[in-house]
Amino acid sequence: MQSIRPLRSSITTLRLVRRSRTYATTSRSDADLYDVVIVGGGPAGLSLASSLRSSSVTNGLRVALIESLDLEPTRKWNPAPGTYSNRVSSLTPGSAGFLQDIGVWEHVKRDRVQAYKGMKVWDGVSGSRITFDADLQDGASTIAYMCENNNLTSSLLSRISQLGEGIDILDKTRVEKISYGEDTGELDLRSWPVVTVSSGKQLAARLLVGADGANSPVRTFADIESRGWDYGRHGVVATLNLSEEQLGEKTAFQRFLPTGPVAMLPLPGPHASLVWSTTPENAVALKSMSPTDFAAMVNAAFRLSHVDLDYIFANVKTGIANEVAWREKNTAFDPWRVPATVTGVQEKTVASFPLKMRHADSYISERVALIGDAAHTVHPLAGQGLNQGIGDVRSLIKALEYAVQHGQDIGSVLSLEPYYSEQYLKNHVMLGVVDKLHKLYATTSAPVVVARSLGLDLVDKLGPLKKFFMAQAAGR
Amino acid sequence: MAILTHLPRQLLPTTPGRLFLLLPATTRAFSALSRPPPNYPGHVPLTTPERVLLGAGSALVCFFNPRRADLIAACGEATAVPYFIYRLRDAMLRDATGRRILRERPRITSKSLDLAQLRRLRDGSVGREYVRWLDRERVSPDTRSAVRYIDDPECAYVMQRYRECHDFYHALTGLPVVREGEVALKAFEFANTLIPMTGLSMFSVLTLKPRERRRMWATYFPWAVRNGLGAKEVINVYWEEELETDVDTLRSRLGIEMPPDMRSIRKAEKERQRREKEMMKGV
Structure with a gap:
C-alpha cells in the first residue's frame, strides 16, 4: 500500500507539477507524465486504450499510446466489397462480449464479419473426426466470429x-529508449519508466504497458525472460474464393496433417480464410505457385492422403493441378467433411510467418505490465491468439479499476498482481494444450495414430466432455 | 461406419435403405442380402464376417492343396485389408515410377507383351529370362485371375499388379517354381511387400521334406529377410520398361543379392542320393 491518496487527486498534482516544470530551464527530465503509456497499437494495445477510456473508473487517467506504423490508413479503412485481408482472427463469443461491453462491437463492420456455428476437425492420417456444433451449448448460436x-x-x-x-496517440513513432527517470528534487521518477520516442519526446509512465508484440522492447526493459520454442513450421495464410454451388452452412474446417494442421475458416459470401501450418520448404513452394496450382494444392490438403501431399510438394513442379485432379479421382474422401472447392486465391494474399510458442516468465514487474503477444505467442491451430490478448485486457482493466477505486498506485506490483495471477495459468494451460495437440498430430507412428483416433472418437461421443472443451475454447 | 454415428439418430432405424445409398460404398454397412453395386468390374463387396471366413477357409485349403491358385488369390485379397494393401499402395505413391504405374495402370497379358519378340532378346535380359520361365513352366501371363474382393479400385489394381509381376520375381531371383522355390520367393515377397498371404504361405515350410526344410531355415529364409527388407520395393519396377535390362543390373539397382542356385543344389542332392542308393545296391 504505497499510496492511499485517491488517484484522481494525485493525477492533478502530477499535472500541476508538470505544468510548473514547463517553466523550468532544465531540459534533462523534461518528461511528460502519464498514468498509462501503452507501447503498441495492435488489437491488444488499442483494446486496452479504448477500455481505459470507456470505463467510468479509469477514464480520468492520462493515457498515451505509441505505435511505429501510421494509423491513418487503418482509421480510413474502407476495403472493396468481396475482397478480404489475409490477416483474419477468430473472436470467441467471450471476446466479442467484451468488445460489446467496451462499446467497440457496434463500430465493427458487421457485414465483413462471419459467425459460424459448426466446426469439423479430423485426423489426416486415420480420418477419425470430431464435430462441434454451437447448439450443444445452451443458448449459444456461435462458436466464433471470423x-x-x-x-x-x-x-x-x-x-x-x-x-x-x-x-x-503517437503513431509513426518509434520507441528509441526506455530507461528509469531521475530524482529532480521536486519529483522522484527513479522508479518510473521513461520512454524516449523518435520525435525526441519523453514519456514518464506510472504504468508502462507492453503491447508491442513477440519481440517486445518493454519486456526486454523489464528484464522478463520469455521462454519457448520454434515449431520449425510456417503458417501460410491466404484469402480464398470458393465454388458458389457447394456453399453450405458456414463451418470451420481443420485437418491435422503430419506436417501441421490446415484450416479453412469462413468469411462472408463465397470466401474463406486459409491458415496452413506446414514446413518452411512447403511454405516457400506454396508462395511461388501459380494461383491455379495454389488452389489445387489447398483442395488437395483437405482431400488427399498425406503421402500424396508429401510427394507433390517434393517432386511435382509443373502440372500440380493435373496431378491433384488424378489423385482426387482415386482417393476415397468423405464429401460431407471437406470444405467447398477452392476456385481461386485473392491477389497478393498469400503470405507466411514462422510459428512459435513463447511464454513470458511474468506479465508484470514494478510499473510494467505485458499484454498480448508480448506476454505469450501461441500456435494458431486453436485460433486463440487474439482471444488471449483480449482476455489479458479484460483482466488488466479489472485490476486497474480496483486499484483506482481503492486509491492504490496503479503501477505497483500489488495492483497488477491480480491480473498476473488470473491470466498466467489460464494462458499457460491454453499454450500447453495447443502445443501438445500440435505434437500429438505431428506423427504418423501407427500406435500413436490409433490411440489418438480412439481418443478423438471418444470425445466426439461424450457430450459433456465435448461441451467442456467447447466452453474452454469459447472463453466463457 | 463411423459416419453413421454422426447422423441424427432418429433417422437411422426408420429409413436405413435410403440413407445408406447416400454413403460412399466403402463405408456403407450392408448384409449378404443387400449387397451394394460393385466399385469396379468384377468386384464383389464382402461383409466383414464373409471376409474373415473367406480368408480362413482359403488359407486352410491352400495349406493342404497349394495348387489351388484361385484360392491363394482369394486368400491374398481377403487378408490384405485393413492396412497392408494400403501400405503397399502408399509405397507406390511415394515413388515416381510407382506413381506412374498407378496412373497408367498397365496390365501384363500375352497381348500387352510380345512374347515372340521377348524370345529373341539376348540371354540374361529380364524379358528373355521371363519368357524362358513361362516356357519352362508352360504358363502364360493370362493365367492370373482377376482381383475381386478388394473394395478400393486402386488397391485392387495394386493387388492385380503384384500378382502379374510375381512371375517376373522368379526371373529376377532365379528361384524355381517347385514348392521349395515358391516358399523361398514368398518369404522374400513378404519381407518386401508385407502382403499377409505371402507370410501365411510360409507355413507350407511345414509340408517340405526335412532336408528341404533345413535348407530353408539355414539358407533361403535368411536370404529372403535380408534382401526383402533391404531392397527397394519391387512393386515399383515398371517391368514393361525393363525387358531389355540385364537381370544382374536390375538386381543390383534394387539391391538384391542372387540367392544360392536352388536348381543346382537340388540336382547335386538328387545325384548324391542316387549314388548312395547305387552304392547300397552294390554292397
Missing part, C-alpha cells in the same frame, strides 16, 4: 475517437 484484424483495429480507433480527447 473478423479481419483491420476491421477490429479500425473499430477500436473509431471508438477511441468517439470517446473524445483523452488519449495521446
Whole structure:
C-alpha cells in the first residue's frame, strides 16, 4: 500500500507539477507524465486504450499510446466489397462480449464479419473426426466470429475517437529508449519508466504497458525472460474464393496433417480464410505457385492422403493441378467433411510467418505490465491468439479499476498482481494444450495414430466432455 | 461406419435403405442380402464376417492343396485389408515410377507383351529370362485371375499388379517354381511387400521334406529377410520398361543379392542320393 491518496487527486498534482516544470530551464527530465503509456497499437494495445477510456473508473487517467506504423490508413479503412485481408482472427463469443461491453462491437463492420456455428476437425492420417456444433451449448448460436484484424483495429480507433480527447496517440513513432527517470528534487521518477520516442519526446509512465508484440522492447526493459520454442513450421495464410454451388452452412474446417494442421475458416459470401501450418520448404513452394496450382494444392490438403501431399510438394513442379485432379479421382474422401472447392486465391494474399510458442516468465514487474503477444505467442491451430490478448485486457482493466477505486498506485506490483495471477495459468494451460495437440498430430507412428483416433472418437461421443472443451475454447 | 454415428439418430432405424445409398460404398454397412453395386468390374463387396471366413477357409485349403491358385488369390485379397494393401499402395505413391504405374495402370497379358519378340532378346535380359520361365513352366501371363474382393479400385489394381509381376520375381531371383522355390520367393515377397498371404504361405515350410526344410531355415529364409527388407520395393519396377535390362543390373539397382542356385543344389542332392542308393545296391 504505497499510496492511499485517491488517484484522481494525485493525477492533478502530477499535472500541476508538470505544468510548473514547463517553466523550468532544465531540459534533462523534461518528461511528460502519464498514468498509462501503452507501447503498441495492435488489437491488444488499442483494446486496452479504448477500455481505459470507456470505463467510468479509469477514464480520468492520462493515457498515451505509441505505435511505429501510421494509423491513418487503418482509421480510413474502407476495403472493396468481396475482397478480404489475409490477416483474419477468430473472436470467441467471450471476446466479442467484451468488445460489446467496451462499446467497440457496434463500430465493427458487421457485414465483413462471419459467425459460424459448426466446426469439423479430423485426423489426416486415420480420418477419425470430431464435430462441434454451437447448439450443444445452451443458448449459444456461435462458436466464433471470423473478423479481419483491420476491421477490429479500425473499430477500436473509431471508438477511441468517439470517446473524445483523452488519449495521446503517437503513431509513426518509434520507441528509441526506455530507461528509469531521475530524482529532480521536486519529483522522484527513479522508479518510473521513461520512454524516449523518435520525435525526441519523453514519456514518464506510472504504468508502462507492453503491447508491442513477440519481440517486445518493454519486456526486454523489464528484464522478463520469455521462454519457448520454434515449431520449425510456417503458417501460410491466404484469402480464398470458393465454388458458389457447394456453399453450405458456414463451418470451420481443420485437418491435422503430419506436417501441421490446415484450416479453412469462413468469411462472408463465397470466401474463406486459409491458415496452413506446414514446413518452411512447403511454405516457400506454396508462395511461388501459380494461383491455379495454389488452389489445387489447398483442395488437395483437405482431400488427399498425406503421402500424396508429401510427394507433390517434393517432386511435382509443373502440372500440380493435373496431378491433384488424378489423385482426387482415386482417393476415397468423405464429401460431407471437406470444405467447398477452392476456385481461386485473392491477389497478393498469400503470405507466411514462422510459428512459435513463447511464454513470458511474468506479465508484470514494478510499473510494467505485458499484454498480448508480448506476454505469450501461441500456435494458431486453436485460433486463440487474439482471444488471449483480449482476455489479458479484460483482466488488466479489472485490476486497474480496483486499484483506482481503492486509491492504490496503479503501477505497483500489488495492483497488477491480480491480473498476473488470473491470466498466467489460464494462458499457460491454453499454450500447453495447443502445443501438445500440435505434437500429438505431428506423427504418423501407427500406435500413436490409433490411440489418438480412439481418443478423438471418444470425445466426439461424450457430450459433456465435448461441451467442456467447447466452453474452454469459447472463453466463457 | 463411423459416419453413421454422426447422423441424427432418429433417422437411422426408420429409413436405413435410403440413407445408406447416400454413403460412399466403402463405408456403407450392408448384409449378404443387400449387397451394394460393385466399385469396379468384377468386384464383389464382402461383409466383414464373409471376409474373415473367406480368408480362413482359403488359407486352410491352400495349406493342404497349394495348387489351388484361385484360392491363394482369394486368400491374398481377403487378408490384405485393413492396412497392408494400403501400405503397399502408399509405397507406390511415394515413388515416381510407382506413381506412374498407378496412373497408367498397365496390365501384363500375352497381348500387352510380345512374347515372340521377348524370345529373341539376348540371354540374361529380364524379358528373355521371363519368357524362358513361362516356357519352362508352360504358363502364360493370362493365367492370373482377376482381383475381386478388394473394395478400393486402386488397391485392387495394386493387388492385380503384384500378382502379374510375381512371375517376373522368379526371373529376377532365379528361384524355381517347385514348392521349395515358391516358399523361398514368398518369404522374400513378404519381407518386401508385407502382403499377409505371402507370410501365411510360409507355413507350407511345414509340408517340405526335412532336408528341404533345413535348407530353408539355414539358407533361403535368411536370404529372403535380408534382401526383402533391404531392397527397394519391387512393386515399383515398371517391368514393361525393363525387358531389355540385364537381370544382374536390375538386381543390383534394387539391391538384391542372387540367392544360392536352388536348381543346382537340388540336382547335386538328387545325384548324391542316387549314388548312395547305387552304392547300397552294390554292397
